[in-house]
Amino acid sequence: MIHFSILKKSKKSRARLGLLETPHGVVETPAFVGVATQATVKAMTMDQVRSTGMQLLIANTYHLHIRPGEDVVKKGGGLHKFMDWDRPLMTDSGGFQVFSLGFGKDRGTGKILKEKSDEKIREGEQPRTVRITEDGVEFRSYVDGRKLFIGPRESMRIQEKLGADIIFNFDECTSPIADHAYTKKSLDKTHRWARVCIDSKKSKQALYGVVQGGKFKDLRIESAEFMNKLPFAGFGIGGEFGDDKRQMTKMIDWVVSELDEARPRHLLGIGYLEDMPKIIASGIDTFDCIVPTHYARRGVAFTSRGRLDIGRTEFLSDKKPLDPKCSCFVCQNHTRSYLSHLLRAHEITPLTLLSFHNMHYFNAYVSMLREDIKKGNL
Ligand SMILES: [Zn+2]
Structure with a gap:
């Protein structure tokens, strides 16, 4: 029930x-x-x-x-x-x-x-x-x-x-x-x-x-x-x-x-x-x-700047977190550089870390939309 x-x-x-x-x-x-x-x-x-x-x-x-x-x-x-x-x-x-x-x-x-x-x-x-x-x-x-x-x-x-x-x-x-x-x-x-x-x-x-x-x-x-x-x-x-x-x-x-x-x-x-x-x-x-986890396993992070393909070379020297505004533990503790390295080394840990961030990001986004309804903006 x-x-x-x-x-x-x-x-x-x-x-x-x-x-x-x-x-x-x-x-x-x-x-x-x-x-x-x-x-x-x-x-x-x-x-x-x-x-x-x-x-x-x-x-x-x-x-x-x-x-x-x-x-x-x-x-x-x-x-x-x-x-x-x-x-x-x-x-x-x-x-x-x-x-x-x-x-x-x-x-x-x-x-x-x-x-x-x-x-x-x-x-x-x-x-x-x-x-x-x-x-x-x-x-x-x-x-x-x-x-x-x-x-x-x-x-x-x-x-x-x-x-x-x-x-x-x-x-x-x-x-x-x-x-x-x-x-x-x-x-x-x-x-x-x-x-x-x-x-x-x-x-x-x-x-x-x-x-x-x-x-x-x-x-x-x-x-x-x-x-x-x-x-x-x-x-x-x-x-x-x-x-x-x-x-x-x-x-x-x-x-x-x-x-x-x-x-x-x-x-x-x-x-x-x-x-x-x-x-x-x-x-x-x-x-x-399935989007947040599906993309995570392909090396893609969802961020306030759009989708980032973290395995690309340009992120190897990027010391920012996946999303500077995200409060998840991945963004608090890891850089794009580190995650890019792990993806390029075909480790399995980054698949978990990116899945975590993406799930957190999606839930935080919907939580923000709930706030928008509360405030009369949506
Ligand atoms: Zn995050």
Whole structure:
């Protein structure tokens, strides 16, 4: 069970300040949600993750189902205990990964199209590597080739065993190149599955309903209206966001205007720094993104001066911290020069140090945006 209260609503935008109470503590919203795909934040210990100010993590149902399996996690005391995370925790439904391994892999598309494309996925088409049926999706394990099946009931059973505070309904996440007819049909299925998820959930976990509908305004609105009528504890906004980021903000606006104000809204898988003020102003309360750790492992630090590629030669003689304004322990104790040296020597420690700084930086940035709402500036 969760309880969401709104402390302040912006007069300038749809932004709101809130408190999301869960069995594992309270999240101040808007909040950045760290990604713990395989029950870990890559290259970091849980103590380090806590020290970055991280309030909430999201783990991945699809990956944990394939390996080690939800039964291992359950025997380990549930996901919180298994990974030593005592704060609030979400699991996604597995839908995004299952489907992105289908059409996404066939066509090389993600959530946002990198280039304009004339290619279309039409009604009735099937991806090569997974089989989508009326009841769910058949696919093969990338670990050992086993045939697996996830549908709405299976997703609920898996997420109940994992035991996060907040779980999501099983949905089909359509590709950015799916046409209107395909998306409409897929949406009807996602809506049918939403009812199955509600009816088959046995736990007291908070279940969020994910709004889909691709880039089509009529379908996004239809989906938001539909999900809003169901007794979900909150909402996810999922799927692809059209051809560019401007479209994303527009799309969030269509959806949010149909949703109940009193329930929390989570934006799935989006959260570059430059997106944050926009998505918060559109009324999003929480959002997850792999960006801080993903870039850290490629040697990139996020700073008030933009992204720095720390492995480059110019930083070898730079005695400044990653960000002179950052209060994290990496910036207090280490220079760009040292971190650049470690990266160039292919050590693994800088991956941890950069991940720590980036996570801290993202959390501090969202904390600043919460202050902006408080002061009436956002
Ligand atoms: Zn720092």
